[in-house]
Amino acid sequence: MKPSPIIAPSILAADFAHLADEVRAIEGAADWVHVDVMDNHFVPNLTIGLPVVRSLREATDIPFDVHLMITDPERWAPGYAEAGAYNVTFHAEACDNPFALAKTLRAAGAKAGLAIDRDTPVEPYLELLPFVDTLLIMTIKAGFGGQKFLPEMLGKVRDVRRRISAMDLEVRLEVDGGIAADTIEQAAEAGADAFVAGTAVYGADDPAEAVRKLKEQASKTGVRA
Ligand code: DX5
Numbered sequence: 001m002k003p004s005p006i007i008a009p010s011i012l013a014a015d016f017a018h019l020a021d022e023v024r025a026i027e028g029a030a031d032w033v034h035v036d037v038m039d040n041h042f043v044p045n046l047t048i049g050l051p052v053v054r055s056l057r058e059a060t061d062i063p064f065d066v067h068l069m070i071t072d073p074e075r076w077a078p079g080y081a082e083a084g085a086y087n088v089t090f091h092a093e094a095c096d097n098p099f100a101l102a103k104t105l106r107a108a109g110a111k112a113g114l115a116i117d118r119d120t121p122v123e124p125y126l127e128l129l130p131f132v133d134t135l136l137i138m139t140i141k142a143g144f145g146g147q148k149f150l151p152e153m154l155g156k157v158r159d160v161r162r163r164i165s166a167m168d169l170e171v172r173l174e175v176d177g178g179i180a181a182d183t184i185e186q187a188a189e190a191g192a193d194a195f196v197a198g199t200a201v202y203g204a205d206d207p208a209e210a211v212r213k214l215k216e217q218a219s220k221t222g223v224r225a
């Protein structure tokens with residue numbers, strides 16, 4: 001079974017003064033909309049939080065893929081699930097008990113995602129795979145959009161894909177950072193099946209068309225089970 005690839009444009013690269021329009025611009029093309037929540041503590045950057053997510057949720061039906069780059073996710077993550085996020089991803093580095101938080105998120109009606117930052121090895125977290133819905137491998141250091149894709153992160157993607165296949169799990173394997181026309185095929189080949197793209201989508205003249213092209217590239221190269 002080969003799941004069709006998911007493209008999740010990141011609104012971090014969109015015009016924050018017109019978020020509703022920016023999200024509507026990818027309707028019909030994007031599978032998820034990726035929302036980067038940063039607290040200027042876990043990462044040295046500050047973006048948006050729950051009030052904006054709640055309002056934006058009313059503006060579109062595209063499922064929200066919330067990426068929490070915050071400390072103390074136990075305190076905040078369930079609120080995003082309650083606000084109607086489809087998937088809520090928190091960082092392994094910020095969480096003492098990822099198993100418990102994933103369970104809480106699922107109980108709150110969301111998919112649960114675990115993110116692994118650039119400098120974190122993935123091995124210690126592989127045993128959590130049966131208990132999450134999404135595993136997000138950062139292909140940059142978390143904190144800012146527009147950074148250069150790090151191909152050396154693909155080893156982690158391969159390791160996770162191998163484990164997902166071996167255990168016959170339905171976990172989405174997501175990559176985030178520097179994903180664009182010239183990098184998405186490598187990531188798909190390594191086993192990713194969900195792709196966050198900020199600059200590559202919102203920096204394009206036609207964001208929806210950019211999404212369609214990325215999806216086409218990921219589909220022709222993607223995971224073979
Ligand atoms: C950065 C964020 C990314 C960011 C990706 O920490 O997690 O989602 O928006 O932006 P690009 O696609 O421009 O690298």
Ligand code: ZN
Pocket residue numbers: 010034035036067176196
């Ligand atoms: Zn992100």
